[in-house]
Structures are given as structure tokens and as C-alpha cells.
Amino acid sequence: xxxxxxxxAAEDRQAKDPSASxxxxxxxxxxxxxxxGQQHLLRPGSPLRRLVGEGxxxxxxxxxxxxxxPPGTGKTTLAYVVSQATDxxxxxxxxxxxxxxxxxxxxxxxxxxxxxxxKETVLFLDEIHRFSKAQQDSLLPAVENRWVxxxxxxxxxxYFSVISPLLSRSLLLTLESLTDEDIRGLLRRAVADERGLxxxxxxxxxxxxxxxxxxxxxxRRALTALEAGAGAALAKGESTIALSTVEEAVNKxxxxxxxxxxxxYDVASALIKSIRGSDVDAALHYLARMIEAGExxxxxxxxxxxxxxxxxxxxxxxxxxxxxxxxxxxxxxxxPEARITLSQATVALALAPKSNxxxxxxxxxxxxxxxxxxxxxxxxxxxxxYKGAQKLGHGKGYQYPHDLPGGIAAQQYxxxxxxxxxxxxxxxxGAEARYAQVAERVRARLRGEDVQRPSSGEQGSATAx
Numbered sequence: 139x140x141x142x143x144x145x146x147a148a149e150d151r152q153a154k155d156p157s158a159s160x161x162x163x164x165x166x167x168x169x170x171x172x173x174x175g176q177q178h179l180l181r182p183g184s185p186l187r188r189l190v191g192e193g194x195x196x197x198x199x200x201x202x203x204x205x206x207x208p209p210g211t212g213k214t215t216l217a218y219v220v221s222q223a224t225d226x227x228x229x230x231x232x233x234x235x236x237x238x239x240x241x242x243x244x245x246x247x248x249x250x251x252x253x254x255x256x257k258e259t260v261l262f263l264d265e266i267h268r269f270s271k272a273q274q275d276s277l278l279p280a281v282e283n284r285w286v287x288x289x290x291x292x293x294x295x296x297y298f299s300v301i302s303p304l305l306s307r308s309l310l311l312t313l314e315s316l317t318d319e320d321i322r323g324l325l326r327r328a329v330a331d332e333r334g335l336x337x338x339x340x341x342x343x344x345x346x347x348x349x350x351x352x353x354x355x356x357x358r359r360a361l362t363a364l365e366a367g368a369g370a371a372l373a374k375g376e377s378t379i380a381l382s383t384v385e386e387a388v389n390k391x392x393x394x395x396x397x398x399x400x401x402x403y404d405v406a407s408a409l410i411k412s413i414r415g416s417d418v419d420a421a422l423h424y425l426a427r428m429i430e431a432g433e434x435x436x437x438x439x440x441x442x443x444x445x446x447x448x449x450x451x452x453x454x455x456x457x458x459x460x461x462x463x464x465x466x467x468x469x470x471x472x473x474p475e476a477r478i479t480l481s482q483a484t485v486a487l488a489l490a491p492k493s494n495x496x497x498x499x500x501x502x503x504x505x506x507x508x509x510x511x512x513x514x515x516x517x518x519x520x521x522x523x524y525k526g527a528q529k530l531g532h533g534k535g536y537q538y539p540h541d542l543p544g545g546i547a548a549q550q551y552x553x554x555x556x557x558x559x560x561x562x563x564x565x566x567x568g569a570e571a572r573y574a575q576v577a578e579r580v581r582a583r584l585r586g587e588d589v590q591r592p593s594s595g596e597q598g599s600a601t602a603x
Contacts, residue, residue, distance in 0.1 A: 161365035162358045164333045165324070166218055173219065174357060175320040176212055176313055185309055186216065189287075190223035202281050202288035204266075204305065206296050207313025208472050210356025213291035217262040220289060227251055227259045233268040238276045245280040252285065259286045266290040267299035274301045281307050295470055315355035315434070324357055325349060325364055339368050344381045352388060354432035354473065363388045405431075409484075410441055414449045418488035425484050435476045439465035442483050453493035453568035460486045491568025499562040506556055513553030548586035 167173045170180055170190060179186050189203065205213040221228035229244050248259035266274070280286045281304065288308065296305055328334035329341050341349075345367065353360035366387040367379045376383070409424035428438055439461070446461040464483035468476040520532040537547035550557055564574035
């Protein structure tokens with residue numbers, strides 16, 4: 139049997155007892171105007187509007203679409219809206235369970251339906267990033283010849299997970315994480331709407347706030363938690379979903395943390411100060427609080443990158459690389475797996491040797507510049523490549539370091555105003571102890587002092603720890 143999105147059995151069961159369906163299914167939007175968030179994709183005349191026949195159709199009305207976004211942002215919802223808003227035949231496959239055989243069956247059915255009945259087919263393929271290259275290749279003829287209109291959903295970056303020929307033949311639409319206001323509106327609609335809880339319960343502010351934290355921008359998770367809380371309250375004979383009932387129902391304790399208030403900044407500050415103080419256990423505690431409260435993992439990753447330069451610097455040159463790698467990984471995988479990556483980076487930074495010498499150095503240099511201590515660039519350092527520059531004396535007397543022993547030329551680089559000023563004062567901690575030695579040796583050579591030539595591997599800069 140062909141895997142149609144709405145089987146007759148499912149339709150019959152839902153018609154007999156709508157409450158048998160999960161709340162997230164019952165509250166699924168019936169048209170684009172009911173979609174929560176994604177306003178950048180829902181403007182009049184947008185490709186999605188044209189896909190459902192609004193705004194006069196046009197090319198986007200039959201184009202294949204790639205929906206990319208975090209879980210719970212509405213990818214499946216948009217596909218359902220398309221199925222309801224068009225008279226096209228609608229078929230759903232999941233890349234988790236389907237293979238080339240199932241894809242070909244859908245394509246053959248689409249060609250028969252188009253030839254016999256003139257009815258076009260929309261194929262919704264969820265988790266397309268799980269398809270192998272060969273499986274994605276099998277979709278190309280159908281997409282290219284428009285035997286089907288493909289709507290594919292993915293949580294992975296399609297530029298890495300989808301083959302280029304398929305991506306180039308599809309319209310890529312990026313979905314954004316839902317805001318707390320988006321989720322709040324959805325929760326309140328679900329409580330009041332006859333398709334949802336039909337006002338049989340009320341949702342106090344503290345319980346609503348906890349559901350927002352649990353959701354973390356995921357509409358499906360928010361509605362599932364709301365349904366669990368409402369079911370537990372009604373089972374007790376209560377008409378109010380108390381915070382304790384929500385906690386009990388979803389098996390999570392309410393974290394005392396407000397992403398929009400002082401606690402947001404207090405906990406973030408405590409995380410960074412614990413890393414700075416090398417208390418790895420305290421740092422992990424605050425990281426856990428931020429994760430459990432539904433903090434944006436990208437915000438946490440950004441704070442770790444700042445800490446790597448501000449508090450560790452060249453005491454451990456690998457710290458920044460670790461933090462940047464963590465941020466890139468977080469952007470690609472998201473929660474819940476991102477918690478492991480963030481934890482790895484937090485532990486590495488907390489246990490790394492510390493130095494704020496780089497941070498102090500740039501601020502000291504900025505202070506001088508802002509105070510007007512700049513001065514003209516020495517003439518031998520000025521650009522001498524344009525016509526007439528040599529007549530002005532630009533570049534005259536410049537010594538090319540690569541032509542000299544040790545790669546260092548004893549010449550003035552800084553303007554007269556700050557010549558001899560020391561901004562970078564390295565510590566003796568970690569790898570920066572080596573930078574301190576090299577900096578002193580290089581400064582002496584720049585002053586023209588005869589110092590011992592560095593051994594192999596120490597020449598020039600101190601990139602090794």
C-alpha cells in the first residue's frame with residue numbers, strides 16, 4: 139500500500155474521536171495564517187504562499203522546496219498546510235524508514251496519477267539528511283521532470299547533507315527557532331481552542347514559564363509537555379495546571395532561571411567566572427543550569443569563545459580553537475547532543491592555564507590610540523608601490539626581515555609617539571612562558587642588541603607551546 143500521509147484508517151479514527159490524536163497534531167495549523175513564527179517566510183507573495191496557490195501561483199507553485207531548521211520549528215507543519223491547501227495528491231516518506239524502493243514506488247504512482255487523472259503529487263520527505271547519496275540521486279529524475287513536487291525537511295545543514303544537484307533544483311527555506319512569545323501564543327491557543335484543551339483547564343503564569351523553559355524553542359515539545367500537565371491535573375480533578383503538576387508530569391524540576399532577566403546574566407557571568415577561577419565543577423553546574431533552562435546553545439558557545447581569549451589567551455593557544463570548534467559543532471548538531479560538546483569545551487577552558495595578558499595588551503593599545511598617541515607611520519614602512527611614492531621617500535631604508543639572519547631587522551616599526559612602549563606583558567603560565575622568552579629576545583634584537591641566536595623552531599614567533 140502506498141504511504142499516503144492521511145490513511146483512511148487514521149482519518150476515520152480521528153473523525154470518531156479527535157481527542158485520540160496528540161495535542162500537537164490536533165493543534166496543527168490549518169492554513170499559513172495559523173502558523174506560529176517564521177514570519178520571514180510568510181509574507182504576501184512569498185514562495186510558501188505561492189506554493190499553496192496564493193498570490194497567483196507562478197514558478198514557486200511547482201518548485202521543490204527544502205525546509206531547513208531546528209526540531210519543532212514547523213517543517214512538518216508547513217508540509218501539512220500545503221497538503222490541506224492544495225488539491226494535489228500528498229504522500230509522506232521518512233528517510234529513517236524508507237529506501238530507494240519506496241521512493242521509486244511513489245514516483246511511479248505520481249506518474250500514473252498525473253497521466254490518468256491529471257493530478258500532481260507532493261512528496262514530503264522528512265529527515266532527508268539521513269538518505270545516502272545514492273538514495274538522494276534516485277529523487278533527481280522526478281524533481282527535474284517535475285513528476286513530483288518535493289518538500290524535504292532537514293535539521294542538518296543541507297550544504298553538507300544534501301547532494302548539490304538536488305539542492306540546486308530546490309528552493310531552500312531556512313526556518314528560525316521559535317521565540318518565547320511564539321511558544322507562549324501557541325500554548326494559550328492550545329488551552330483555549332476547542333481542538334485543544336477547550337478551556338477545561340487554566341495555565342498559571344509560573345507553569346507557563348516552566349513550559350517555555352522546557353520547550354527551548356520547540357513547539358512540539360511545548361505542546362507535549364502541556365498535554366502531559368493537563369492530563370495530570372484533570373486526573374486529580376483539578377482545573378488548574380499547577381507548577382508542581384507540570385514538574386511531576388514531565389519529570390523535570392523548574393529551574394530558577396529567567397532567560398530574559400537578571401538570572402540570565404547572573405548565571406552566564408557565574409559560568410565565565412568559574413572558568414576563570416579554574417573551578418571545573420562549578421563551571422559545569424552553571425552550564426547545566428543554562429542548558430536545563432533552555433538557553434540558546436549558540437549564546438553559551440559565544441561566551442566560551444570570549445573566555446578563551448580574555449582569560450586564557452596564549453597560556454593555552456589551543457583554548458580558542460577548542461571553543462571555536464565547539465561553536466561550529468553546536469551550530470550543526472543542536473540540542474540535546476550539543477550539551478556534550480559544550481561540556482567538553484567548558485572543562486577544557488576551566489582546566490587550562492590562565493592569562494589575561496592579550497586582553498590587557500589590546501586595551502592598553504586602544505587607550506593610547508584614543509588618547510591621540512598615534513603619530514605618523516615611519517617613512518620606511520609606508521607604501522612604496524604607487525607612482526611617485528619613492529620621490530616622497532616612502533620605503534627608503536626599509537630592511538626586508540627575510541633577508542636577514544634570524545628573520546628580524548633592527549629597525550623602528552612603531553610611530554615616534556609610542557616607540558618603545560610595551561603593551562604585551564606575557565605571564566609565566568602555561569605556553570605563555572615560552573612567548574615571554576621569545577618576546578624579550580625579539581625586542582632586544584629590534585633594539586639592535588646582540589643576543590644569542592634562537593635554536594631551531596624558536597625563530598620568529600612562538601607558535602609552539
